[in-house]
Amino acid sequence: MKRLLSCMAMLFSMACSAFSAHAAITMNTSVQYQIKNVNSGLVLGIAGASQAAGSNVVQWADNGTADHLWHFMPMGNGQYNIENMLTHQVLGVASAGTADGAQIVQWADNGTTDHLWTVTQAASGNFLIQNVNSGKYLEVFQASNLNTATIDQWALTGCTCQEWQLVNTKTSPYPAPRTVSGDGIFVHDPYMLRDAGGKYWLYGSHQTLATSTDLNTFTPYTNCTTTQMGGYAPNCPPIGPDFSSWSGLQTPKGWNSGANTDIWAPSLMLVNGTYYQYYSIPYLPSSGAEAVIGLATSSAPQGPWTDRGFVTKSWTSTTTPPAGFTTTTDNAIDPAPFTDASGNWWMAWGSWTDGTHLMQLNPATGLKSTTNTTVTTIARRGSPTSAEEGPFIYYYNGFYYYFAPINACCSSTSPYRTIVGRSASVTGPYVDRGGVALTAGGGTILLSTHGNIIGPGGGSVFSDAGNNNRPTFVYHYYDGNNNGRPTLGINPLGFTSDGWPYVMAN
Incomplete structure (x- = not known):
């Protein structure tokens, strides 16, 4: 009334x-x-x-x-x-x-x-x-x-x-990504590093390995042995040939018409001249979150690589797990290793509906610490259709910044987007700029769909030594101008006066 x-x-x-x-x-x-x-x-x-x-x-x-x-x-x-x-x-x-x-x-x-x-x-x-x-x-x-x-x-x-x-207003909500070209730009879940010689190395899901000398043109890497190429010739995969420890994880093998095991979201650390590559392999066929996260090491960014074993495994299926697996609630995908301000080694990973997690690593082996076995859940969203994966933690100016994509990925209409939170402590709690805990569904939007830049996510951050160690966000998006093909996105990060990151124009 x-x-x-x-x-x-x-x-x-x-x-x-x-x-x-x-x-x-x-x-x-x-x-x-x-x-x-x-x-x-x-x-x-x-x-x-x-x-x-x-x-x-x-x-x-x-x-x-x-x-x-x-x-x-x-x-x-x-x-x-x-x-x-x-x-x-x-x-x-x-x-x-x-x-x-x-x-x-x-x-x-x-x-x-x-x-x-x-x-x-x-x-x-x-x-x-x-x-x-x-x-x-x-x-x-x-x-x-x-x-x-x-x-x-x-x-x-x-x-x-x-x-x-x-x-x-005729104003874009976000700056455009850097203009990139070459056959190496078509990537999912990119990770980038710059070696001592100034070459940029790009790693990604589904056997992506590419290089660039200028951060503009990326070329698939081909300078490896036929044995390393395996069934992926003429290009070199991030790890090749398949390790014997991968046997039975994918039946049939999941990539290149069954010629290669399909690895997801490789992410690296360079410590004292050794490259530590963490990767995940989904167990196939699978009815749920069945996967492993493994470690390989090399003295060079392109390998050859030495198998150092598995860091963690997951098995959520109601079927009996195979030998070496135990039933879990997480999903062992999307590893992201990093060191904290004191030099301790950590790995974030996971996981979709179960949230994302953090474990400490043993620097002597690169595997899970045997003295600190605590697994910390650092972020979680409640809905199976709008969950969270692919975490990445970057230490900068006294804070651990957490980046992760949310919502469903992998299509030309994907609502994938990237959120950010932070903590003064490596184990959290992580909160967003509005004060909401990431374990309660928090997360400040860093980058979302705008125009042909659809579903930006799967990202990581590196300090670009070629540009005064500027924090640089590397991600994939589905290009609305190219039939939704997954494509490399690069934007430098700026920080507000109170220390929150935002994407900048290149």
Whole structure:
């Protein structure tokens, strides 16, 4: 009744209108928008331009601040997450409420359905923004015309306080990746290092090994023996030939028409002249998270490699595990070794729905420590369809920065994106910029789909010695201009005054 009376009272001031909604529209992901209320003429922003998760979404006069800019990130089926370009949190409903009047807030992109929205066009030409979880519509509370008026959700009433103009700023939400070329740029889960001679080495899933002298043109590496090439000739895989310890892990072998074992997400450390390559192998055929993480060493970035054994194994299938496996809840994929500020060795890995994890390594063997056997879960999201994998930890200026992709990967419509958190302690707790723990679904968006850069993720960070050790983010994306082919992305990282990373133009 209160809502009906409010609308009737403003009937002659054009605050209410009759309209019929059109079908959902497709938003342009390559630009930032201002979301302007038709009734008040004010734009959506964050109360006090606060970084805190849970801050109210309000309306305000357009003053050019970044909290008034929004990016529509596709989630499939015509649904979007709506990212604030100051805080890199998403538009949601407080406590995932479904009632009329529930407050609209910003929160970490944790995969809940109250963060999903559809956009439809009214007969007036204006837009309606509907929450997928509640079915209610974004509106200005009590059709207020005041700065700082809060935003809530309500069933469709015909009030123009529920209608919005989407103002295209014609500005990209993120800088473009570095322009790269060559047959070596088509990669999943890239890891990069620069050797003492100034050559860049690129490693990736599915037998990718490429080099570059300028960080622009990447060529598959071919200067190895026929034995090392195995069935992958004329190119050299990251490890070749297959180790005998891999026998039985994939039946048939998973790559190159059965000629090679398929290794995933190799990641390296260089310590005292020795290259330590950590890699994962999915057990095939498989019905779940069955995999191993192994270690190989070499005196050269291209090998030949010596098998140093398995670091960890996983088996979540209900079937009886093979010899050497025990039943686990994690997924032994995507290893990421690193050293902490005191020189201790660690490895992050995993894992999808079970979260991502951390273990200490023994520097004498490169394998799991026998004195500290604790496994720490450092991040977790709750939904099987919006989970997390591929962690990478990078120490910089007193913090351990955690990078990981979330959502489903590996298609030309992938909603994959990269989030970041940090901790002053290597074992955590890791939190995002808004204060949400990564174990509670936290994560500040670092990079998401924009234009033809679809599903950026699978990333790692290296200190580019060719550019004053600048932290550089290396990732893959699905190129919307090339049939969604996985492609190398490179962007340097900058840091805010309070120490949070962001992608920069090259």
